[in-house]
Amino acid sequence: MAQITHARAAAYGAGSIAAASFVVTPQLLLLFFLTETLAVPPAWAGLAVLLPKAWEFIFDPTVGLLSDRARLKSGRRWPWLLAGACLFPPSFALLFAPPLLDDWRLTLAWVTVSFLLCTSAYSIFAIPFVTMPGEVSDDPATRTRVVAWRMAFVGVGVLTAGGLAPLLVETSGGGREGFARMGLAIALLGGLVMLTAGLAARGFRQVKPAPAPRARHPLRHLLGNRAYRWLWISYVVQMVSIAVSAALLPYAVQHVMKAPSSMVSVLFVAMTAGSILTMPVWVKIRGRLGAMRAYLLASIVCAAGSAALFSVVTGNGVLACLAALAFGIGQAGQQLLPLSLLPSATEAEDKAAGARHAGLFAGIWVAGEKLGMALGGALAALMLGLVGYVEGGVAQAAAAVAAIPWLFAIIPGLILLASLLPLRHLHRIAPKLGD
Numbered sequence: 001m002a003q004i005t006h007a008r009a010a011a012y013g014a015g016s017i018a019a020a021s022f023v024v025t026p027q028l029l030l031l032f033f034l035t036e037t038l039a040v041p042p043a044w045a046g047l048a049v050l051l052p053k054a055w056e057f058i059f060d061p062t063v064g065l066l067s068d069r070a071r072l073k074s075g076r077r078w079p080w081l082l083a084g085a086c087l088f089p090p091s092f093a094l095l096f097a098p099p100l101l102d103d104w105r106l107t108l109a110w111v112t113v114s115f116l117l118c119t120s121a122y123s124i125f126a127i128p129f130v131t132m133p134g135e136v137s138d139d140p141a142t143r144t145r146v147v148a149w150r151m152a153f154v155g156v157g158v159l160t161a162g163g164l165a166p167l168l169v170e171t172s173g174g175g176r177e178g179f180a181r182m183g184l185a186i187a188l189l190g191g192l193v194m195l196t197a198g199l200a201a202r203g204f205r206q207v208k209p210a211p212a213p214r215a216r217h218p219l220r221h222l223l224g225n226r227a228y229r230w231l232w233i234s235y236v237v238q239m240v241s242i243a244v245s246a247a248l249l250p251y252a253v254q255h256v257m258k259a260p261s262s263m264v265s266v267l268f269v270a271m272t273a274g275s276i277l278t279m280p281v282w283v284k285i286r287g288r289l290g291a292m293r294a295y296l297l298a299s300i301v302c303a304a305g306s307a308a309l310f311s312v313v314t315g316n317g318v319l320a321c322l323a324a325l326a327f328g329i330g331q332a333g334q335q336l337l338p339l340s341l342l343p344s345a346t347e348a349e350d351k352a353a354g355a356r357h358a359g360l361f362a363g364i365w366v367a368g369e370k371l372g373m374a375l376g377g378a379l380a381a382l383m384l385g386l387v388g389y390v391e392g393g394v395a396q397a398a399a400a401v402a403a404i405p406w407l408f409a410i411i412p413g414l415i416l417l418a419s420l421l422p423l424r425h426l427h428r429i430a431p432k433l434g435d
Helices: 006-013 015-037 042-050 052-069 078-095 104-131 140-171 175-203 218-223 226-257 262-289 291-314 317-353 358-386 398-418 420-429
Strands: none
Touching: 006 015, 006 140, 006 175, 015 042, 015 078, 015 104, 015 140, 015 175, 015 226, 015 262, 015 358, 042 052, 042 104, 042 358, 052 104, 052 358, 078 104, 078 175, 104 175, 104 358, 140 175, 140 262, 140 317, 226 262, 226 291, 226 317, 226 358, 226 398, 226 420, 262 291, 262 317, 291 317, 291 398, 291 420, 317 358, 358 398, 398 420
16 A cells, blocks of 8 residues: 555545535536526526436445445545546536527526536545545544545635636626636536546555445445434535525625625635635644534534625625635534544444445435535525526516525524534434544
């Protein structure tokens, strides 16, 4: 096994740029692209985000199981990363470049199918990518440091998607051409960093798969893991909240703040700065309070930051940036800590069963992440429809504009607080999880 140097760890962590770009760009721009540029009604636009996830609940666990059972001499995980690196760029580019069609329903179908292909390509990369840090070492502290490398590059990916993507659309002239050029640029960047991560992962320790006992099906093994189940539920609920905020940010900037689209990039830069600068702080908080208490604290801070984003109603850019910074501080812990808890939640059950199903657990985890994003995007679209938002970039009624800050800031904050219920239950049954 090649030594995991700082350079190798950094090269592996660079894959998070693609992961974050895939997560953030559709979250932030896809719904806005559908309603404003393609003139798809909001309630129907939500289907383009939601429907591909029905397929993913079958596809993602399958990828996890296959990567668990692979017996390649060169390593069973990293070839999947290379496959995802090849499949992701064309499918992502197609997502934001639909042809001119006569009916918005045909356009919606194109975007939906493209998103299904793109999210499947992402799964082929992301599931082994999430799994491998748990196999690098048996030491929880070492795993946390590896995850921290990944999360540092998540910040870069968020900055790329949230900061650069809207600027690319604007500087390319907006409209269909602007979105198409942005999609191509993000696709090429994603493919490059995925390839880098796949080649770097070749030097990681390879854990040989052990056959699962015949008396226990892998899925039953997963469902019987109470710690994983409650951690998963809490994380999915939190992803719903994050997705609602991201999907509605462009609407808040355009209609409430009445600011240029570049303000979307500015707010994302502020949010990302909060995440990047405080990531080491959350690692220290984890060491002082324990992983579970630190996760609870991060979720509360994230909810408070979300509520603070209601300040967009003032139109004050500085105040909005400070709120985004606070939101990013909470989100840093909200993203880092569950990923550091994930290996601990799966290992005890694996040892009891005499088998390793890390890929399956990661597959369900990634499927849950996508489910949360899809439900959040669909919820945002549904709420826009309910408040009377009209597609096509036209002027909006005063009541619809007045509702946007509540939909964008307060409701996501309440959803984050709701996620504390399963998290508190997890803390009761496994208070020392991850420590």
